[in-house]
Amino acid sequence: xxxxxxxxxxxxxxxxxxxxxxxxxxxxxxxxxxxxxxxxxxxxxxxxxxxxxxxxxxxxxxxxxxxxxxxxxxxxxxxxxxxxxxxxxxxxxxxxxxxxxxxxxxxxxxxxxxxxxxxxxxxxxxxxxxxxxxxxxxxxxxxxxxxxxxxxxxxxxxxxxxxxxxxxxxxxxxxxxxxxxxxxxxxxxxxxxxxxxxxxxxxxxxxxxxxxxxxxxxxxxxxxxxxxxxxxxxxxxxxxxxxxxxxxxxxxxxxxxxxxxxxxxxxxxxxxxxxxxxxxxxxxxxxxxxxxxxxxxxxxxxxxxxxxxxxxxxxxxxxxxxxxxxxxxxxxxxxxxxxxxxxxxxxxxxxxxxxxxxxxxxxxxxxxxxxxxxxxxxxxxxxxxxxxxxxxxxxxxxxxxx
Amino acid sequence: xxxxxxxxxxxxxxxxxxxxxxxxxxxxxxxxxxxxxxxxxxxxxxxxxxxxxxxxxxxxxxxxxxxxxxxxxxxxxxxxxxxxxxxxxxxxxxxxxxxxxxxxxxxxxxxxxxxxxxxxxxxxxxxxxxxxxxxxxxxxxxxxxxxxxxxxxxxxxxxxxxxxxxxxxxxxxxxxxxxxxxxxxxxxxxxxxxxxxxxxxxxxxxxxxxxxxxxxxxxxxxxxxxxxxxxxxxxxxxxxxxxxxxxxxxxxxxxxxxxxxxxxxxxxxxxxxxxxxxxxxxxxxxxxxxxxxxxxxxxxxxxxxxxxxxxxxxxxxxxxxxxxxxxxxxxxxxxxxxxxxxxxxxxxxxxxxxxxxxxxxxxxxxxxxxxxxxxxxxxxxxxxxxxxxxxxxxxxxxxxxx
Numbered sequence: 037x038x039x040x041x042x043x044x045x046x047x048x049x050x051x052x053x054x055x056x057x058x059x060x061x062x063x064x065x066x067x068x069x070x071x072x073x074x075x076x077x078x079x080x081x082x083x084x085x086x087x088x089x090x091x092x093x094x095x096x097x098x099x100x101x102x103x104x105x106x107x108x109x110x111x112x113x114x115x116x117x118x119x120x121x122x123x124x125x126x127x128x129x130x131x132x133x134x135x136x137x138x139x140x141x142x143x144x145x146x147x148x149x150x151x152x153x154x155x156x157x158x159x160x161x162x163x164x165x166x167x168x169x170x171x172x173x174x175x176x177x178x179x180x181x182x183x184x185x186x187x188x189x190x191x192x193x194x195x196x197x198x199x200x201x202x203x204x205x206x207x208x209x210x211x212x213x214x215x216x217x218x219x220x221x222x223x224x225x226x227x228x229x230x231x232x233x234x235x236x237x238x239x240x241x242x243x244x245x246x247x248x249x250x251x252x253x254x255x256x257x258x259x260x261x262x263x264x265x266x267x268x269x270x271x272x273x274x275x276x277x278x279x280x281x282x283x284x285x286x287x288x289x290x291x292x293x294x295x296x297x298x299x300x301x302x303x304x305x306x307x308x309x310x311x312x313x314x315x316x317x318x319x320x321x322x323x324x325x326x327x328x329x330x331x332x333x334x335x336x337x338x339x340x341x342x343x344x345x346x347x348x349x350x351x352x353x354x355x356x357x358x359x360x361x362x363x364x365x366x367x368x369x370x371x372x373x374x375x376x377x378x379x380x381x382x383x384x385x386x387x388x389x390x391x392x393x394x395x396x397x398x399x400x401x402x403x404x405x406x407x408x409x410x411x412x413x414x415x416x417x418x419x420x421x422x423x424x425x426x427x428x429x430x431x432x433x434x435x436x437x438x
Numbered sequence: 439x440x441x442x443x444x445x446x447x448x449x450x451x452x453x454x455x456x457x458x459x460x461x462x463x464x465x466x467x468x469x470x471x472x473x474x475x476x477x478x479x480x481x482x483x484x485x486x487x488x489x490x491x492x493x494x495x496x497x498x499x500x501x502x503x504x505x506x507x508x509x510x511x512x513x514x515x516x517x518x519x520x521x522x523x524x525x526x527x528x529x530x531x532x533x534x535x536x537x538x539x540x541x542x543x544x545x546x547x548x549x550x551x552x553x554x555x556x557x558x559x560x561x562x563x564x565x566x567x568x569x570x571x572x573x574x575x576x577x578x579x580x581x582x583x584x585x586x587x588x589x590x591x592x593x594x595x596x597x598x599x600x601x602x603x604x605x606x607x608x609x610x611x612x613x614x615x616x617x618x619x620x621x622x623x624x625x626x627x628x629x630x631x632x633x634x635x636x637x638x639x640x641x642x643x644x645x646x647x648x649x650x651x652x653x654x655x656x657x658x659x660x661x662x663x664x665x666x667x668x669x670x671x672x673x674x675x676x677x678x679x680x681x682x683x684x685x686x687x688x689x690x691x692x693x694x695x696x697x698x699x700x701x702x703x704x705x706x707x708x709x710x711x712x713x714x715x716x717x718x719x720x721x722x723x724x725x726x727x728x729x730x731x732x733x734x735x736x737x738x739x740x741x742x743x744x745x746x747x748x749x750x751x752x753x754x755x756x757x758x759x760x761x762x763x764x765x766x767x768x769x770x771x772x773x774x775x776x777x778x779x780x781x782x783x784x785x786x787x788x789x790x791x792x793x794x795x796x797x798x799x800x801x802x803x804x805x806x807x808x809x810x811x812x813x814x815x816x817x818x819x820x821x822x823x824x825x826x827x828x829x830x831x832x833x834x835x836x837x838x839x840x
Contacts, residue, residue: 208801402609
């Protein structure tokens with residue numbers, strides 16, 4: 037594994053703006069395609085000449101950002117076409133800290149998980165330095181597993197709170213009990229020199245894995261509200277495949293939508309927030325189960341006729357209906373994707389939730405809101421953090437050429 | 439007054455795309471400037487040559503979209519510059535129907551109200567045909583007041599509900615009790631042939647008057663949540679000066695954010711919606727005042743020590759805090775602009791509301807949300823409907839040249 041520093045991308049961009057922009061276009065075309073494309077396909081879809089497209093592909097292949105697969109049977113006449121795929125040797129490190137799980141993952145440009153380590157536990161009220169030291173240790177283990185020929189193009193760290201990404205500061209993560217934490221100071225001891233982990237919000241980054249099935253490849257949904265069921269509840273608004281940042285990058289905090297102003301106090305300082313009903317700890321406590329119980333145990337207990345488990349699920353569903361209807365009324369988005377433990381409860385929650393939304397959303401008569409479950413990934417925000425770093429390469433690959 | 443049909447704008451655009459785009463740029467530069475600009479100013483700010491800018495200005499002056507004011511004292515040497523202003527002879531008709539007021543207004547390209555008629559009343563549960571006939575009558579009266587030399591470039595109709603603008607249908611306006619109404623069928627009898635009123639949501643259009651102080655001129659705020667206090671409560675999300683449409687154009691329904699799921703039933707079919715506490719009818723009923731009482735009477739009654747009036751204001755304030763905090767947590771917007779009766783109550787509501795938001799908004803410690811009052815305009819959505827029509831001219835003026 038080598039760690040890449042980007043050599044003067046601004047200067048390169050000035051030297052040849054058109055080439056820069058066309059290189060990005062070719063790379064994004066290869067990455068966005070659901071099936072391998074040929075140089076000729078790229079020329080057609082980008083409007084470049086065949087020779088320009090071919091030259092740019094060659095540059096990307098040399099840099100390992102695109103790779104050539106085995107030639108398949110081509111047209112009846114002429115040379116068989118060489119199928120092009122996203123490069124397997126370019127990858128990024130994604131880290132995730134939440135109150136119930138630490139994760140470190142390396143994801144390549146094709147979206148494959150190259151190496152990963154996950155640790156479950158309870159980091160509510162934990163010491164930031166100790167916890168970041170743990171995740172840094174995981175990162176070091178994972179990086180040691182990465183093959184020698186792989187180039188690491190960036191890193192990201194997903195945190196369950198509001199972050200100032202530009203300054204590299206976690207401002208506040210209520211469920212961790214952290215505020216004003218600068219992770220780079222601790223992570224530097226574990227990461228290779230020159231590799232800085234860009235901070236992002238856990239739900240924003242997890243939502244990227246729904247919007248993108250692989251780096252630069254459109255996923256199952258492009259306009260949706262993502263609700264991340266963690267120990268608390270996070271969220272992200274995704275419009276046209278892009279996570280809505282808001283004015284300061286703090287948009288999407290659906291877990292702190294108020295469901296009942298007279299409800300229980302929340303760690304954030306408010307009362308009756310959605311996560312006090314639908315967060316994992318709140319839900320399991322209401323069901324009388326230990327707070328490290330799995331969503332499956334909760335479902336099984338309810339299915340076995342336990343009234344507390346059933347009531348906890350119903351309370352969570354009603355709270356979700358109230359909060360989500362409010363958000364859908366304001367945002368006019370047709371789809372909600374449930375992730376984390378809420379995704380694993382989706383089959384139980386969906387029918388009643390969709391009915392409740394049909395009553396509470398003003399426009400439901402014309403377009404009934406739909407509830408979907410995110411995929412079963414156990415650390416989507418770690419993947420999202422890697423997608424974010426890889427997205428920078430897709431946006432402007434010129435700094436990564438040899 | 440003449441009614442303008444746009445002659446083949448697509449064909450014109452094809453003939454000279456650059457000229458089209460530069461004409462729009464020059465017109466928008468004149469309209470955006472807070473003070474009159476000269477041909478030389480336009481050349482500098484657009485990067486065009488002086489002669490190109492001057493020729494395009496001449497075309498816009500001929501068409502009445504730009505006008506030349508008296509020459510003022512220019513530089514020490516050389517000809518005095520001719521100050522340029524948005525044309526006074528180009529104007530649009532804005533209509534507004536809400537459950538408590540009908541309005542018709544003609545607004546010119548400089549943002550001046552040329553003529554208007556407002557009628558207050560009670561149109562809750564009214565017959566759509568009869569009411570639209572009334573507003574059509576107002577439109578006819580207003581248009582008769584417009585000077586002969588004025589060119590009418592478009593029209594808009596603001597409605598307090600969710601609309602399908604492309605199909606020209608009001609889908610649902612809970613407080614009017616209307617659904618599936620096609621206003622054009624009734625309005626056609628009153629409006630000049632060829633003048634179709636484009637439908638828009640009342641709060642979306644009122645919010646435009648905050649984002650734009652005149653057609654194309656930036657207003658006091660560019661990123662804000664607009665809350666329109668009417669008989670119910672409407673809303674609009676404005677990002678970078680543009681009203682957020684949402685997936686189907688129905689975004690912004692903050693009046694139907696749920697404040698308390700066990701609260702009173704709302705006309706929309708849900709329960710505990712914000713407008714059940716902060717809408718004008720709800721507020722006045724809670725205060726024991728007649729439902730046509732003014733916001734000033736409510737304030738005076740509360741100031742005189744009447745406990746019901748004070749309690750009604752406090753309930754509205756707490757409901758606004760719950761609903762607005764939820765929206766700000768999801769959207770990460772720093773400013774709320776209160777319009778309609780809520781704007782007139784802003785001085786009373788603001789201190790407590792800002793304190794409540796500081797507790798309930800997750801990011802408030804880093805950026806405390808602010809409450810502002812919209813201006814005193816009594817029919818901002820009518821102006822907004824005209825701004826919308828004038829905005830089409832600013833986007834592409836070529837169809838309006840002689």
